Amino acid sequence: MAYLKKVTDAKTDPGVGNGWFKIQHGGLSGGKWATNVVIDNKGNQVIHIPKCIANGQYLLRAEMVALHGARSTNGAQLYMECAQIEITGGDGTANPKTYSIPGIYKSNDPGLLIDIYSMKPTANYVIPGPELFTCP
Secondary structure, eight states: OEEEEEOSOTTTOOOOEEEEEEEEOOOEETTEEHHHHHHHTTTOOOOOOOTTSOSEEEEEEEEEEEOTTTTSTTOOEEEEEEEEEEEOSOOOOOOOOOEEESSSOOTTOTTTSOOGGGOOTTOOOOOOSSOBOOOO
16 A cells, blocks of 8 residues: 655654545455565565646655454554655646544454455455545
8 A cells, every 4th residue: 555645844744643645555356465466576566656646745655464463453464664755747636635644544444354364365355544546
């Protein structure tokens, strides 16, 4: 998953609180987990920045969710990294709905409290977190 937060100064913003919007996510598709796609790419994942957002400084939060322990509450493991980025070349017309971090996940969310070992490859996996932002 990937989130953005528009900030005044990416070097000093702590990243806590409202302003975050999800720009990318992956789950289970065709029997293959998004994590396996990253592994197949030797650890690389391309994150596409929506062209309709305003230019400026942003915090980029990339996350991976490990579900091997998710059969019990608080068993899912979230691994995240943040980067300070400057976005240029966007149209600047979109106004994404934003969310607060921490606060976007609950320990009993269907995508975080799940037994992946008893799932069928055709099962529907609910990706945790808020709705995905897409350009209008």
